[in-house]
Amino acid sequence: MSIPPGVLEALLPRQNRPKPTPLASFSGGVQDVTTADSDVLYNKYDLLCPRPECGSIILLSSVGKLLERPSVTMEPADKTPSQLPSLPEPPANTEWWLITPSPMEFENIGFSKPVDLLSSQDGKQLKLLLCAQCDLGPLGWCEVGGTEFWLSCSRVGYRVD
Ligand SMILES: [Zn+2]
Known part of the structure; x- marks a missing residue:
């Protein structure tokens, strides 16, 4: 889906719209966007829609746990939206925010229809x-009926101020 320029700006209130900082802007990578509690690393900043004109709040700080696990092919390589970075080819690892146990943990999130895993290990x-506001994605994934929700660290924006 492509949205004509200016439409989102007109629809969304300009006041207090958070500004998403991409992960690539942090020199230390994910280390710069985590906060430690005991041995667990959580998201230090609120997570936002990465689209600069949107910035919808997806998750509040300290709700997502940082975990490294194999990448997931969420869309064919030629279908990656231009606003989103490509993820490594599975089974290479990448970094994820894990949110459990239900979508109630999110501030705002949208879901696609069920899809078959493209690089399926287990079908x-x-x-x-x-x-949820502008439909930009895929930002992450969950199993149908599952209790784990995985957001790609590189496909969300960070609310630094
Ligand atoms: Zn958005």
Whole structure:
């Protein structure tokens, strides 16, 4: 889906719209966006839709746990939206925010229809996570009926101020 320029700006209130900082802007990578509690690393900043004109709040700080696990092919390589970075080819690892146990933990999140896992190890069906406000995605995934919600660290924006 492509949205004509200016439409989102007109629809969304300009006041207090958070500004998403991409992960690539942090020199220390994920280390710069985590906060430690005991041995667990949590998201230090609120997570936002990465689309600069949107910035919808997806998750408040300290709700997502940082975990490294194999990448997931969420869309064919030629279908990656231009606003989103490509993820490594599975089974290479990448960094994720894990949110449990239900979508109630999110401030705002949208779901796709169930899709077949493209690089399936086990044939499970997934739902892809999208921005609830502008539909930008896939930002992450969950198993249908599952209790784990995985957001790609590189596909969300960070609310630094
Ligand atoms: Zn959005």
